[in-house]
Amino acid sequence: MTIDRTSLRWNGWGPAAQPDALPKESPAWQWIADALGINTPLPETPATPLEKCTLPASGLDGETRLELERIVGANQVHTGDYERAFHARGKSYHDLLHVRAGNLSNAPDAVVYPRSEDETQRLVEFAAARDIVLVPFGGGSSVVGGVTGREQGEKRLCITVDTTLMTSLLSIDETAMTATAQAGIYGPALDKALASQGVRLGHYPQSFEYSTLGGWVAARGAGQNSIRYGRADKWLVSAHVATPSGLWRTEATPGSAAAPNLNQMVAGSEGTLGIITEATFKVHSLPDAEDYRGYLFRSFAEGADAIRRIVQSEIPTAMLRLSDADETFFFRTLGGIGKEHGLKDNLAEAYLRLRGYADRPCALIVGLEGSAANVSHARDRVARIMSACGGLHVGRSPGTSWKAGRFHGPMVRDPMMDHGLGVDTLETSTFWSNIQTLHSAVREAIDTSIRETLDDPSARGIVMAHISHAYPDGASLYFTFVFPRRLDRGLEGEVAQWLTIKRAASDAIAAHNGTISHHHGVGTDHAPWLGQEKGPVGMQMLGAVKQSLDPKGVMNPGKVLGDGIGN
Ligand SMILES: Cc1cc2nc3c(=O)[nH]c(=O)nc-3n(C[C@H](O)[C@H](O)[C@H](O)COP(=O)(O)OP(=O)(O)OC[C@H]3O[C@@H](n4cnc5c(N)ncnc54)[C@H](O)[C@@H]3O)c2cc1C
Known part of the structure; x- marks a missing residue:
């Protein structure tokens, strides 16, 4: 089962029909405007409807269309406006600036939906022989410019290959605890199919x-x-990849010393080497027990220290997420707006004040999953470390409400963009010894660069961050920032504003030993910083692999190894 494209927003996030995540009458708008130093009413900035957008004519000629139809079937080759608009770009803030402004100049000439590995391989070989650009596309949720159709200056025919008709769970090895599925399966469908086993x-x-x-x-x-x-890259066991040089099956063994592990070339390849048709991955038994709960810390440093100690003690946790003081304040305030403030809340606040947690606390959510005995044991050990590091247990409700809304946060971005506000995120990781330095440097770079882009001296951004993934040696930092959009200079001015902030943040990451991406990938947006991270020899190796598998450069050109930020 796949998701019908027309049931989704082509120029935003989630279902086409969805309740407004931030209704017009919500008092939250005024609070956000005040926090951003905006003294005038927030403007109405709705997205351009598709019928008013400029779509370049498809360059797909009749003969090529027939050839494509011979490979994937007549119903799987699309040149209609909706399909081309849906596949023009991904879901980054920069992507949304373009599509909401009605600029669909990156739309591919056609979108094709192969149904099998064989069709995909034939398609890739056909494209390589004809020098046709292919852009692999799964959910299209890339936030780094990874699925942009025709890159600026690309003269060749450009076809987006949508994988979402390849949705079967192919097998489960219950002894080895691995499973194999086709690559186009969406998260919920895969989860459901696996859960049934x-x-x-x-x-x-x-x-x-x-x-x-x-x-x-x-x-x-x-x-x-x-x-x-x-x-x-940890749960991937092996993959099949349709490349211009033939079908590539990576090795599948639990451990091997037979030269470097080529699965690591597939993970992170971002469609530049070929199209993954199926993947084998590790699976786990469904957990018997779950425990999600919250703690408060007086400082980000204390909370980070608690996470480090928990991970280094090898306590089996599923999730540790620490918000900095700004993020904690933002979400607590936003969540409380419009709600009645009763006696219980007053007592809770008085208690926090008394314990010294009222002044800019940092919230930490701990998630535990597994057998009931393991969860119970881990909960006790976690509680001891939290307490030793100054954490205050605030019960289950922050944990359960975080879990219930874990996929909903992004629904707020479209309404914000409809009211003249920009919202973007970026992420990095570093060693524990550097985490506070990197947090401060990137925070400062985003805050300063936002102010630089605004004329009004009282206007500013909201910059917040959390630790989202933790390892024994370090952790990731995930930044979210909200800012008043530069609406006065059109799309070009808005892209320039975004570039100023993005460059400042990325330069700060590179200067302070963070990775340019912990989990979003490189796409076009992070490509200019990749060389600094990999070094000249590393870049030469990546280029040589690309050249060897895809000598004509038809697979997702401009991504990862390009330099096209702002395309
Ligand atoms: C609201 C939101 C929240 C997000 N949260 C997270 C998060 O928590 N963690 C995280 O890791 N990422 C996150 N992302 C980023 C994004 O969802 C991930 O990168 C995700 O893995 C992309 O999956 P997709 O199927 O949408 O791929 P797409 O966006 O379609 O493609 C991503 C890249 O992979 C390539 N590609 C896609 N399918 C194939 C294939 N079969 N073979 C070869 N190449 C292929 C594309 O060409 C592109 O370069 C988030 C994005 C959004 C919009």
Whole structure:
């Protein structure tokens, strides 16, 4: 079962029909405007409807269309406006600036939906022979420019290959605890199929509902419970990839010393080497017990120290998520707006004041999953470390409400963009010894660069961050920032505003020893910083692999190895 494209927003996030996540009459708008130093009413900035957008004519000629139809079937080759608009770009803030403004100049000439590995391989070989560009597309949830159709200056025919008709769970090896599925299966469908056999992969990115197995591997992502279930490069056992040089089957053994592990070339390849048609991955028994709960810390440093100690003590947790003081304040205030403030809340506040947690606290959510005995044992050990590090237990409700809304946060972005506000996120990781330095440097870079882009001296951004994934040696930092959009200079001015902020943040990450991406990938947006991270020899190796598998450069050109930020 796949998701009908027309049931989804082509220029936003989630279902086409969905309740407004931030209704017009909500008092939250005024609070956000005040926090941003905006003294005028927020403007109405709705997205351009499709019928008013400029779509370049498809360059697909009749003969090529016939050839494509011979490979994938007549019903699987699309050149209609909706299909081309849906596949023009991904879901980054930068992507949304373009599509909401009605600029669909990146739309591919056609979208094709292969139904099998054989069709995909024939399609890739056909494209290579004809020098036709192919852009692999799963859920299209890339936030780094990974699925942009025609890159600027690309003259060749451009076809997006949508994998979402390849949705079968092919097999489960209950003895080895691995499973194999076709790459185009969406998160919920995969989860359901695995759960019916008593197992799960456990990969839950925030985009889970609208992203695919192939996209998770290709972008080398991490789910919210990555501490327990691992990132994509950890749970991937093997893959089949349709490349211009033939079908590539990576080796599948639990451990091997037979030269470097080529699965690591698939994870993170972002469609530049070929199209992943199926993947084999590790699975886990469904947990008997779950425990999600909250703690408060007086400082980000104390909370980070608690996470480090828990992970280094090898206590089996599924998730540890620490918000900095700004993020804690933002979500607590936003969540409380419009709600009646009763006696219970007053007592809770008085208690926090008394214990010294009222002044800019940092919230930490702990998630535990597994057998009842393991969860209970882990809960006690976690509680001891939290307490030793200054954490205050605040009960289950922050944990359960975080879990219930774990995929809903992004629904707020469209209404914000409809009211002149920009919202973007970026992420990195570093060693524990550097985490506070990197947090401060990137926070400062985003805050300063937002102010630089605004004329009004009282206007500013809201910048917040959390630790989202933890390892024994370090952790990731995930930044979210909200800012008043530069609406006065059109699309070009808005892209320039975004570029100023993005460059400042990325330069700060590179200067302070963070990775340019912990889990979103490289796409076009992070490509200019990749060389600094991999070094000249590393870049030469990546280029040589690309050249060897895809000598004509038809597979997702401009991504990962390009330099096209802002395209
Ligand atoms: C709201 C939101 C929240 C997000 N949260 C997370 C998160 O928590 N964790 C995380 O890791 N990421 C997150 N992301 C980023 C994104 O969802 C991930 O990168 C995801 O793995 C992409 O999956 P997809 O199926 O949508 O792939 P797409 O966006 O379609 O593609 C991503 C990249 O992989 C390539 N690709 C896709 N399918 C294939 C294939 N079969 N073979 C070869 N190449 C392929 C594409 O060409 C592109 O370069 C989030 C994005 C959004 C919009």
